[in-house]
Amino acid sequence: MTEINSFPQALTIAGTDSGGGAGIMADLKTMQECGVFSTAVVVAVTAQNTLGVQDFQALSPKMINEQFQSIHDDFDIKACKTGMLADAEHVQLVYDNLQKYDFGPLVLDPVMVAKGGAQLISDEGIDLIRTKLSQLATIITPNMPEAERLADMKIESQSAMLVAAKKIQALGAKNVIVKGGHGDTETVRDLVLLESGENFWMNSPRIETIRTHGTGDTLSSAIVSSLAKGSTIKEAILFGKKFVEAAIKNTIQVGHGHGPLNHWA
Ligand code: PLP
Numbered sequence: 001m002t003e004i005n006s007f008p009q010a011l012t013i014a015g016t017d018s019g020g021g022a023g024i025m026a027d028l029k030t031m032q033e034c035g036v037f038s039t040a041v042v043v044a045v046t047a048q049n050t051l052g053v054q055d056f057q058a059l060s061p062k063m064i065n066e067q068f069q070s071i072h073d074d075f076d077i078k079a080c081k082t083g084m085l086a087d088a089e090h091v092q093l094v095y096d097n098l099q100k101y102d103f104g105p106l107v108l109d110p111v112m113v114a115k116g117g118a119q120l121i122s123d124e125g126i127d128l129i130r131t132k133l134s135q136l137a138t139i140i141t142p143n144m145p146e147a148e149r150l151a152d153m154k155i156e157s158q159s160a161m162l163v164a165a166k167k168i169q170a171l172g173a174k175n176v177i178v179k180g181g182h183g184d185t186e187t188v189r190d191l192v193l194l195e196s197g198e199n200f201w202m203n204s205p206r207i208e209t210i211r212t213h214g215t216g217d218t219l220s221s222a223i224v225s226s227l228a229k230g231s232t233i234k235e236a237i238l239f240g241k242k243f244v245e246a247a248i249k250n251t252i253q254v255g256h257g258h259g260p261l262n263h264w265a
Contacts, residue, residue: 005075005076008035008036008037008078008225008228008229008230009036009037009038009075009077009078009228010036010037010038010039010077010078010079010080010081010221010224010227010228011038011040011075011079011081011103012024012027012038012040012041012080012224013081013082013094014040014041014042014043014081014082014083014085014109014111015043015044015045015046015056015084015086015120016042016044016046017214018046018048019049019050019213019255019260020260021050021213021214021254021255021258021260021261022048022114022260023046023083023084023214023217024040024042024083025214026214026217026218026261026263027040027081027083027217027220027221029263030217030218030225030243030263031221031225031228033263033264034222034225034229034243035225036224036225036229038221039071039075039077040067041064041067041071041094041097042059042067043059043064044056044057044059044086044090044120045057046120048114049255049257050254050255050256050257050258050260051116051255051256051257052257053116053120056084056086056120058086058087058089058090061089061090061093064097065093065097068097068100068101071103072101077104077228078227078228078229079104079107079225079227080103080104080106080107080224081107081108081109081220081223082094082108082109082133083111083217083220084111084121085111085129085133086121086122086125087121087122087124087125088122088128091129092128092132095128095133095136098133098136099136104227104228105227105233106136106137107137107140107141107224107227108129108134108140108141109140109141109219109220110126110129110141110142110150112126112145112146112149113145115213115258116257126149130150134171134172135171135173136172137172137173138173138175138227139173139174139175139177139233139236139237140173141216142179143178143179143181144178144179144180144182144183147164147165147168147178150164151163151164151167151168152167153167155178158189158191161180162191162193162199164178165178165191165193165199166193169195174195175192175194175195175233176192177190177191177192177193177237178190178191178193179216179219181215185206186205186206187203187205187206188203188206189201189202189203190202190203190241192234192237194233194234195233202237202238202241204241207249209248210258210259211251211252211258211259212248212251212258213257213261214260214261215244215248218243218261218263219240219241219244222239222243223236223237223240224236226240244261246262247261247262247263248261250262
């Protein structure tokens with residue numbers, strides 16, 4: 001008889017995207033493609049498409065606690081991630097549940113603003129990610145604006161990226177990736193700062209496309225998938241970068257705006 005729960009399982013704690021390109025939808029597609037069974041705690045529901053976020057609503061604390069309980073009672077979750085968390089109350093709820101249950105290493109994607117400009121979390125929620133949730137992060141994956149907010153500084157050079165990464169690590173996150181995709185350089189340079197203090201750059205050619213919706217979700221989900229399958233932190237980060245690069249290269253023509261990536265790249 002096949003052993004129950006022998007298949008690698010992961011969890012995403014985030015918001016949905018009715019347009020299918022970002023949030024939990026991107027997470028599930030990515031994990032599926034990476035050979036991992038994915039479960040999800042829906043924190044918020046967005047009305048969204050490739051043109052932008054039209055509206056969102058967070059679920060009740062009761063529903064969120066129940067989802068955590070349901071997943072805990074049945075699955076053997078080896079790694080998890082957080083994405084859109086909406087507001088401070090929900091960041092606190094997620095923090096409490098992650099203290100209560102062991103879902104393995106946490107990849108914290110500190111989602112703040114969607115590419116179209118919609119704010120996906122309140123300022124108080126961001127403050128709580130800084131002061132509390134980041135303490136639970138095995139890996140935190142801010143883009144440049146998010147890193148600036150978390151480190152409370154301007155990042156105007158590559159050396160400043162390292163200073164910011166160290167400040168974010170000092171908040172409690174063990175490993176930090178500062179994503180360079182928001183710049184305009186020909187090469188995208190992501191900085192990785194590991195728990196050991198080792199740091200290195202992950203370079204990739206900038207791909208000129210507006211079809212980058214859900215890039216952050218895809219990266220963090222690919223990393224979580226790799227961790228769920230037993231990779232080391234460094235292996236998982238390098239795998240995530242490769243996966244997202246291929247997904248951007250092969251974007252598909254769907255919708256009229258910032259279209260989705262190709263998760264089966
Ligand atoms: N919607 C949800 C629910 C998300 O979690 C995210 C990002 O994590 C986005 C939208 C933003 O996607 P993007 O900024 O890549 O368009």
